[in-house]
Amino acid sequence: MELLGLYNYWIVIFLMMSGFYIVIARGNLVKKIVGLNIFQASVFVFYISMGKVSGGTAPIVAEGVEVYSNPLPHVLILTAIVVGVATTALGLSLVVRINEAYGTIEEDELGIMGDDD
Amino acid sequence: MLAAHFPALQVVLPLLMAPVCVLLRGARLAWLAALAVSWVAFAIAGLLLAEVLIGGPLSYAVGGWAPPWGIEIRLDAVNAFVALIVAAIGAIVMLYAPKSVEREIGNDRAYLFYTAYLLCLAGLLGVTITGDAFNLFVFLEISSLSSYILISLGRDRRALYAAYQYLILGTIGATLYLIGVGLLYQATGTLNLADLAQRLPALEDVRGVRVAFAFLTVGLSLKLALFPLHLWLPNAYTYAPSVVTAFLAATATKVAVYALLRFLFTVFGAEFSFTVLPMGPPLAVLAVLAMFTASIVAIFQENVKRMLAYSSIAQIGYMVLGISLVTVEGLTASILHVFNHALMKGALFLAMGCVFYRISSVHIDDFAGLAKRMPWTAAAFVGGGLSLIGVPLTAGFISKWYLVLAALERNMWPVAALIVISSLLAVIYVWRVVEQAYFRPPPADRDVREEAPLSLLIPTWILVAANVYFGVDAGLTTSAAGQAAQTLLGSAP
């Protein structure tokens, strides 16, 4: 039962591995970025679940509440999300430019077009 | 009064100047702003290093929140030294930038280049001086994101694909790092590096800590392009604009090496990293593999920039090898090589930029007769190349000297032999270019003198001169690196 009790880790690991798999196995550049997003999201989930304190409430000062969840991981992950968004945006814009320059976003086709210098 | 805030200002000024560059729009104005701020950062870095070497570590609480709660900027001999390298290269490359950027990027987009450049500089400096594990991640991503942009500015369409590949691998590396930090936070409840270092020894056997160690090492190794995680590097360096290649090659991987050093030695402690978990042998093996495979691949490259990129991977092998020895000498060698390699690769890639400026190619066949057409550029390449080989009286010799010495002191004979043999491979690939430049006649239609403009030559030669200076008078660098190594191993006075 203990194994299932840590279900958040199972989710994190599942997401992480699927994301990682997509990044590696997919030849489509956009799909790779989607995979990367899933990969990062797993880390976000990991941080957020880490900050949870059993029985604690949202970390906003309120009357009659003693136990709060740890807000720090949430703050951290907010930053990480922003970084993730920036990465995604940059990655996608690169894909757009690649598509304009090569006319394709399939990795194997890009490889063939490796022009010699 | 301002002097007390130097640790923060060093990062903040470039960071703030970046949006100013966006507002300025004009290529000239943006350049002036970037130039000014990069030199200020350089000056600050110099002052800080002097202060740290004399007065011991400095701590600066950002936002007035005392560590370990707030973000701390913490400078000791190690990162003050690395910061100085980064700032120095950043400043010198900025001198070089305007002409090269005009040629390779175009003046209409130049201000964006300067913005990204300053962000990258700020990010790298931030990684170096921060004392907070998560803050390090943020700065790492600032520098990485801006370097993806910088690389994609290359003229060749392959620059885009190279930037994309780097983005994917870089992000994976950073995310792995983030997981590691998360696990550490879970185990210790702190993000402050010094605080972590205090709490971790008691938690040696916690599985989470070990997993964190694995994630952190792999993540950072990706960033520093340790063999076999180097796949992003050759393309990125080859197709990026010359200025960018020079800057990144001289700084980005060095900063990642620093981060690895920091985690292996300060945070986890040499005891944990190398005794409890035997990291030494695997690191040494990978380092040696990097030295050889990358050098051999470099020999067969037709594109000189790509050749130098592979050489960078090999050189990173030297740094990691020094780390894997876990002695003061080994670390001194590593840190020295971080510094010296920045100088030599900076000089070489700037020389590449000069070549590209005139010839619009860095293919080895187009180097024929370069010595006649661009004597100063060719001579600069020779200077940097000799340093790369490790010829005496150049900076490269000093770091090789210490590295071999460190290997000998641990009685690691085969390793010492491998180091010298691999540096002989450098002779081959450097000499291919030198021979082409000096002993082949230039193509008949280009047999004229067409030296690169002075604004490109002067910064290149500053770095070449630095290579020679720090090869002849190594007292300054060796003592700083030695002190840094002692700090890392915790035997500092």
Add this chain to the structure above:
Amino acid sequence: MTHHLVLRVIAKLLIPFIMLFGLYVQFHGDYGPGGGFQAGVIFASAFILYALVFGVDVARRVAPDWAVRTGIALGGLIFGGTGLVAILKGGNYLDYSALSGDPVAGQHLGILVIELGVGITVASVMMAIFFGFAGRGR
């Protein structure tokens, strides 16, 4: 786009409220859930909605390129500048307590200004990204 009458009317109705909500989230950030990041995205979404319904060209006239770019830079400058002001007032970098005579008031002031900078930047960046992608390939 003329035939999407319902969409256009509703969008016109909604956009002011989205903006208002954005402002609320922005300035309520130091007491409740909210802050510059969220507010910026909400604010930008108003523009994006406008662009979706009325066309990118029209939206660009409302939020021209230079304005978006300036917004990005300005937000960053507000954030960093606050930190510098703190230094000038004798505190550490980003030490809001030094902004005002009273540390608590200083903290409030600081976080508000900073979040404003964040909000402006985030909103501008979101718009820039949207316009960047939407403006491509035409």
Add this chain to the structure above:
Amino acid sequence: MSPAEAIIAAVLVPLAGAVLIAISGRWPNLRETVTLVTAVILFAVVLSLVPAVAAGARPTAVLIQTLPGVPLAFEVEPLGMLFALIASGLWIVTSVYSIGYMRGNDEHNQTRFYVCFAIALSSTMGVALAGNLLTLFVFYEALTLSTYPLVTHHGDEESMKAGRTYLGILISTSIGLLLVAILWTWVIAGTLDFRSGGILSGRTDGLMTAALLALYAYGIGKAALMPLHRWLPAAMVAPTPVSALLHAVAVVKAGVFCVVKVVVYVFGIEFLSLTGASEWLMYVAAATLLIASLVAMTKDNLKARLAYSTVSQLSYVVLGAALATSWGVIGAGMHIAMHALGKITLFFCAGAIYTALHKTEISDMDGIGRQMPVTLTAFLIGALSVIGLPPMGGVWSKWYLILGAVEAHQLVFVAALMISSLLNIAYLLPLVARAFFLPPRVPIAQAAGAAAATSREPDRGIREAPILCLVPLCVTALGCIALFFYADRIYALLAQIAAP
């Protein structure tokens, strides 16, 4: 000028000369004047050091503090003094000669030639006067690099290939072996300074000593021990003045000089003979000197023959050092001087023959003695000196080498030295005999032609090389004779380091 200043000046004067030569490159006369003046000044500077050293002093100078504990420093001791004297003295002669040669053959890139020459001399001075192993290594490498453009001077495919061999062997041995040896020494001894008696003395066991000696002997690739001698014949493609510098004075002598110096000051003679660690080196050296002599006999190209002769003669020096006896070391040191003068004479003659008659193959040289009597006489003198016959200087060095072998109770090497001397005769004297006693060979095509008689007519008269080539080779030939009579001076100098 104080001794310390003189030492620094010895290194810097040629460098300054190089700069001036580069500046004055546009005006050939000025450029060559600068070269000559520099050479003379250098010789004067080196000469000024002699009295002090002869009196037993060891002047020192520190150039710069490079690494903690290992500065770039100089210390003049007798061996280095001797080497510096020879190199700087012969530079004057070689300069005169190269002016004649380069002009006579109308070579290209003459400025680069003279600049590199001057830098090479500066490096040689550094090697000769080095006060520790690091300094030695630094200048050793500088010498390799500065002579590379000289070797590849012609710039064609052949010289490029030779240049690659040259640089490849010299750089890879020096970085791959010598540097390791130096670092190992540093780890063991904690110092790199040269000290009489040896810094390694008593700190290593027999096997380790032998291994270190191997690293040094092969690391100093310039000593051309087989099988690492390939660079030397390859470097033959260089113009003859370079060959003279390379194969008679600066480069090869720097190599064997380093070997002797390492034996004397790093290992220590007593220590080596005590451990017997150098015995293998004696055999290698003996084998090299015999095999190279045999190879030399098979070469028809005069310069190639001389090159293999050099390989052989270098091993005399190495053998002398490896014997690790005081006579052996004196013989080795003396052979550096004797062979330098003898071999440079021979190379000058080869260059003179090429300049005057454009002949490079020995089989073409029948009867040229009638056209170039002075040159061939000088050649004979040089050859006799190299062979080691009186009244030439070469006799003394062989004498002491044999004494050394006897002292070490290694009679087999006495035999080796004797046989080698016979081989020397066999490969050097036939040329002189052909030149003087055989009638000029008439090319077949020419003989068949009807106008053969008239076209051969000009060959009858004296056709010596330009005077600027001729004078130097006479000077060095006379030097060979002079050394026979003044060998006691050299002996007195060398006896300081290895008093029998």
